[in-house]
Amino acid sequence: MDYLPNYLPEPYRIRVVEPVKRTTEQEREKYLLEAGYNPFLLDSDKVYIDLLTDSGTGSVTQAMQSAMLRGDEAYSGSRSYHELSRAVKDIFGYQFTIPTHQGRGAEQLYVPALINKRERESGLDRDKMTAISNYFFDTTQGHTQHNRCRVLNVSTPEAFNTEVVSDFKGNFDLEALALAIEEVGPSNVPYIVSTITCNSAGGQPVSIANLRSVYELAQYYGIPVVMDCARFAENAYFVKQREKEFANWSIQEITSEAFKYADIFSMSAKKDALVPIGGLLAFKDDSLLDVQLECKTLCVLLEGFPTYGGLEGGAMERLAVGLYEGMNEDWLASRVQQIEYLVSGLEALGIRCQQAGGHAAFIDAGALLPHIPSWQFPGHALSCELYKVAGIRGAEIGSLLQGCDMETGEQLPCPAEFLRLAIPRATYTQAHFDFIIAAFAEVKKRASSIVGLKFTYEPKVLRHFNAKLEPAL
Ligand code: F0G
Secondary structure: OOOOOOOOOOOOOOOOOOOOOOOOHHHHHHHHHHOOOOHHHOOHHHOOEEOOOOOOOOOOOHHHHHHHHHOOOOOOOOHHHHHHHHHHHHHHOOOEEEEEOOHHHHHHHHHHHHHHHHHHHHOOOHHHOEEEEOOOOHHHHHHHHHOOOEEEEOEOOOOOOOOOOOOOOOOEOHHHHHHHHHHHOHHHOOOEEEEOOEOOOOOEOOOHHHHHHHHHHHHHHOOOEEEEOOOHHHHHHHHHHHOHHHOOOOHHHHHHHHHHHOOEEEEEOOOOOOOOOOEEEEEOOHHHHHHHHHHHHHHHHHOOOOOOOOOOHHHHHHHHHHHHHOOOHHHHHHHHHHHHHHHHHHHHOOOOEOOOOOOEEEEEHHHHOOOOOHHHOHHHHHHHHHHHHHOEEOEEEOHHHHOEOOOOOOEOOOOOOEEEEEOOOOOOOHHHHHHHHHHHHHHHHHHHHOOOEEEEEOOOOOHHHHOEEEEOO
């Protein structure tokens, strides 16, 4: 072939489309005011390109849609449940599966069950316990704290430095992990969470070598490891690209290797498993049988009977197919290159970003808007300006999301002020990416006149979802 563009053409055909509407800047100013300067509170028909999240917002495949028709809606022991647990065994090697309505549905089962087990066996008080992660996703952190256990992140030192390029910025700092376990005391650590890819650090991957070392350390201290694996396929894709040993392995082979290094996995299936709704909790074997049983009981209370969790039969069939479809290497490559294209386009404008990772571009709003202090939320101010300029919706991953200390009410320190532009799978085309870059050229021109924001209403927990703000003039 003679001619190749500087991007990968989309490796799929689009057969079902959803209309979107462009609005004027004047209209968007009004919508933003009505939404209390919080893009979370905008109606989707007021948004032209929606990059709030890649969770349940991407395209589904023909094979997934048709699988829904096979749904067995029996209340217990349905064929669709067995189909789903067969796929989980085949891909991940985990023997027991509980479907849930989404990722946090799995968290509300395993978090209390593991903390209860620790309390039961050690006789220690949960208020003294600390769970550890490379970086807790906010709902995982929320569930842990809600169960009166503290959280600690031990990310690699370069994780949040946008000037450093490194293959596995999602890794645990192994020394910090070992030190933390010793300091807290191993019996005060109810679990370790390996988050792949590491969402909060900018969708950065974790190497198999790092996962293996974490697991060896955890086994030495008798601490269970939970894989928080919303973006398991993307992590495997980066491992294949960057960890020499695995260069010739398939995505499925790398995935099954990665999952040897945990005891339980908790998955938001709305990401790499491509479904609009769904989650999974799975156990590698019977070594944590008491936890498994408690999760089943909690599932009946909170999600539904353990052979359907929060899902209808058709949705379990769709998920069983989506787990395989999400590992399609051409599709993984396509999305990663969309993110690389976007990041390099923004950097060419002089806008600093976290190195391209999976699922999103993370813009260093702190660097672009140095005149806005962290307590006036530069990432959020940038998000509002981007919406005003072009109708594009992103999400702040910074001090606003980080929140306050529950006891003192003080703002928690935040390692970076990012604006995340999450890329729904197979949803936007090359022209959209050029449009986003053009919008940023305009935003950059206005940068020095963008002002920070202050609360008019500040919810106590997970405040970024429902907060209302106004310009801090
Ligand atoms: N863990 C990780 C790493 C996640 O990214 C998410 C969700 C969850 C757990 C919770 O799963 O939403 O299905 O209940 N992340 C979404 C995001 C919301 O936008 O990154 P859920």
